[in-house]
Amino acid sequence: MTSVRVLSYNIRSLRDDPAAVARVVRAVGPDVACLQEVPRFWGWRAQRRRLARDCGMHIAAGRRACGVAVLAAPHVRRVTREFHLLTPAPDLHRRALAIAVLEFGQGDDRTRLIAASTHLDLATGPRHRHTGEVLALLDQAQRRYEAPVVLTGDINEEPGGPSWSLLAERFQDGFAVAPAGAELTFSARDPRRRIDGVFADPSIEVVGCGVPEDDKVPAVDLLLATDHRPVLADLRITA
Numbered sequence: 001m002t003s004v005r006v007l008s009y010n011i012r013s014l015r016d017d018p019a020a021v022a023r024v025v026r027a028v029g030p031d032v033a034c035l036q037e038v039p040r041f042w043g044w045r046a047q048r049r050r051l052a053r054d055c056g057m058h059i060a061a062g063r064r065a066c067g068v069a070v071l072a073a074p075h076v077r078r079v080t081r082e083f084h085l086l087t088p089a090p091d092l093h094r095r096a097l098a099i100a101v102l103e104f105g106q107g108d109d110r111t112r113l114i115a116a117s118t119h120l121d122l123a124t125g126p127r128h129r130h131t132g133e134v135l136a137l138l139d140q141a142q143r144r145y146e147a148p149v150v151l152t153g154d155i156n157e158e159p160g161g162p163s164w165s166l167l168a169e170r171f172q173d174g175f176a177v178a179p180a181g182a183e184l185t186f187s188a189r190d191p192r193r194r195i196d197g198v199f200a201d202p203s204i205e206v207v208g209c210g211v212p213e214d215d216k217v218p219a220v221d222l223l224l225a226t227d228h229r230p231v232l233a234d235l236r237i238t239a
Contacts, residue, residue, distance in 0.1 A: 001205075001236045002104050002111040005029065008152030008198050010036040010119070010228035013067065014047060020224035022054035027217045028232050032102065033057060033071040034117035034152035037226075040067045060115070066096035068117045068153075077103045079112065082141065086133050089126040095119060097134050101145050104237075111239045112147035114138070119154045120163060127156060131163040135170055148201035148237060154228065155195055164197070171199035172206055174233045180208025181216075185229045188222055198233040205236040 007030035011021050025033055033055065039047040044064055052059050052071050061081035062069025072078060082099040097118045104111045118134055121127040138149050151171060157163050159173065168176070174197065175183060184191035191211075200206050211229045222229055 001238060004104065004113060004235045004237055005031050006115065006150055006152065006198055006233045006235060007033045007230055008117070008196055009033065009230040010154045010196060010226060011038060012226040012228070013037050013039050014051065016226050017224040018051065019054070020221045021226060022051065023221050024217050024225050024230060025055040025057070027221070028212050028230070030232070031073045031076055031104070032113070032115045034115060035069045035071065036117060036119040036154045037067045038062065038069045040064050060102060061098040061100035066094050066119070068096055068098040068119055070098050070100040070115050070117050072100065072102055079103050079145070084137050086130045089121065089123065092121055092123060092126060095121055095130050097137055099137075099141055101141070101147065105239070109239055111237050112145065113237055114141050114145060114147050114149045116149065116151045117153055118151065120156050122156050124162070127163045128166070131166050135166070148203045150201065150204065150233070150235065151199040152231070153197065155197055158193055158195055167197075167199050171201060172204070174198040174200055174206050174209030175231070178206040178208050179210055180234070181210030181213050181232065182229070183210060185211060185231060187227050188225070188229050191229060196228055196231050198231050200233065200235060203238065207234040207236060209233040
């Protein structure tokens with residue numbers, strides 16, 4: 001079994017405190033950090049590289065469009081990556097799915113994981129349609145790379161909603177399966193909703209999942225970094 005720590009985090013284009021974002025990431029020490037709302041306008045490439053460096057990680061997947069990306073720790077090898085634009089919706093932001101196929105360990109102990117990051121729409125109809133597209137793309141990736149999937153993202157919907165339920169039918173909702181830490185993710189200053197999640201393939205063991213609490217991350221950094229709180233999942237994956 002390989003232990004993998006996965007972080008999902010909406011960083012609001014680093015408009016708040018980029019140093020606090022990096023401190024949060026470094027404090028929890030993820031193997032994989034799946035991000036939403038990464039910079040995509042002026043100087044976007046330099047900002048992403050600086051963020052990865054400050055977090056002690058490297059960029060594993062993500063393009064300029066749509067603001068989703070996957071970072072990996074130095075000991076994690078990227079096998080390949082994919083980036084998929086989801087179908088456009090008139091007058092709404094374009095949405096996408098960033099996929100990184102990652103490898104842990106060496107020799108006969110190597111373990112692969114497909115890590116994906118998405119950010120779904122505020123509007124119910126497009127959000128539900130895009131959820132179906134994400135699931136189809138991940139099924140294709142799983143057949144192609146023969147590895148389990150962990151999907152992370154800002155779902156913009158709470159558990160019980162149609163899109164969240166569709167994801168939970170295919171994957172394990174990490175917090176529902178093994179709650180560890182706090183539940184609510186938005187907003188950082190007044191958390192009242194759980195709209196960010198980590199969804200793990202049924203073959204993955206979810207050890208614990210939730211918003212990291214004060215013993216791991218200083219509360220002040222969670223307030224300074226962005227308007228979302230991060231979701232951290234500890235997973236065990238069979239080689």
